[in-house]
Ligand SMILES: Nc1ncnc2c1ncn2[C@@H]1O[C@H](COP(=O)(O)OP(=O)(O)O)[C@@H](O)[C@H]1O
């Protein structure tokens with residue numbers, strides 16, 4: 150496990166550096182490992198620049214992620230080929246991206262559950278998915294299927310808006326019996342997306358996902374849900390609210406999805422509402438940056454050293470230096486929030502916004518899993534007197550998450566090609582010598 154690392158603040162430190170005594174006690178090969186598990190519809194992204202008439206021609210709703218039938222897929226793909234519009238084909242899927250990014254950041258194992266074609270031809274989409282995924286992502290638990298994985302046509306129009314057209318193939322045929330309960334019970338988190346609930350009659354993905362969620366709930370493993378797209382949530386917000394309240398511990402959403410599920414347009418108020426259902430919430434807000442909210446026990450609260458911020462909740466960031474806890478572990482729970490503006494004010498030129506939110510979530514998962522890893526290996530550390538969910542404070546996690554989003558924005562793919570630098574070039578030498 151590579152720890153989240155020191156960035157603008159000096160609180161990050163690897164296990165080995167924490168204490169010279171523990172350093173002697175722990176030899177590298179006796180370290181216990183932590184890992185996270187994600188479930189996804191296995192898809193390859195096929196990205197193309199199109200104009201709005203293309204979307205109209207194929208009956209696609211702009212800005213939405215929608216499932217298309219075989220006939221539409223054939224015609225759409227043919228037109229993209231004929232006009233030479235395909236820019237790039239790469240492994241995708243909202244959770245696939247998140248597992249990949251987590252493994253790149255943590256330089257450690259994640260496990261991806263889903264389906265994979267049994268017979269893989271060189272150059273096929275299945276082949277491409279596997280070869281574009283970090284070797285740290287364990288694909289050994291994928292369930293074989295006799296047919297293709299999914300394709301996600303990522304159509305970018307003149308305004309930069311992305312419209313996703315999903316040709317599902319057999320991506321939704323993950324069976325409940327393919328869910329290994331011990332694997333989930335031993336993980337640091339189970340990560341799912343709302344897309345897993347968008348299935349047809351013959352599909353088994355939803356049942357498989359629900360089985361995994363119940364297993365995680367029973368084992369006390371945090372369930373992390375990312376909302377994927379506002380259109381899915383808008384169809385039945387009450388169902389989602391109930392599902393989240395009953396089964397989810399950490400909710401990740403952007404401000405549009407936040408509005409769809411909570412009814413609050415302001416991302417801070419949406420995050421505040423979500424904390425009625427979950428222990429921790431991430432609400433990204435594009436150029437506004439991100440809000441992170443969680444619970445802390447009165448006795449563990451830490452005051453910020455930053456300026457108090459204006460917003461719909463007075464002094465909302467006053468306890469942002471605290472580590473997040475499960476509400477149930479707090480005797481006197483307090484809601485705490487933090488906000489981070491985009492790293493360095495955002496890139497001068499955004500190459501692609503695809504996956505910026507997934508990148509932020511991967512960073513949060515890295516912090517969560519680092520805490521489990523540290524606890525497994527240094528259980529008596531004073532750090533674990535507080536029964537916290539996270540390794541770092543809310544403030545640091547959100548800065549880290551924004552930093553990762555920035556990296557996604559300046560590259561073409563939603564998947565990181567490398568980890569973050571050990572030292573940020575933009576920070577002067579004095580920062581590292583403090
Ligand atoms: N236009 C932008 N300018 C600067 N930063 C951005 C911009 N869009 C996104 N970001 C960064 O990426 C993060 C996630 O973006 P967002 O678009 O909210 O996610 P999603 O992909 O889930 O919709 C933001 O919190 C911010 O740090």
Ligand SMILES: Nc1nc2c(ncn2[C@@H]2O[C@H](COP(=O)(O)O)[C@@H](O)[C@H]2O)c(=O)[nH]1
Nearest residue numbers: 190214241242243301313344503504505506
């Ligand atoms: N598993 C699914 N993944 C999907 C679906 N529609 C889109 N996507 C993936 O989302 C990312 C982009 O993420 P975003 O946070 O920037 O919106 C992209 O790589 C797609 O593959 C879906 O229905 N199921």
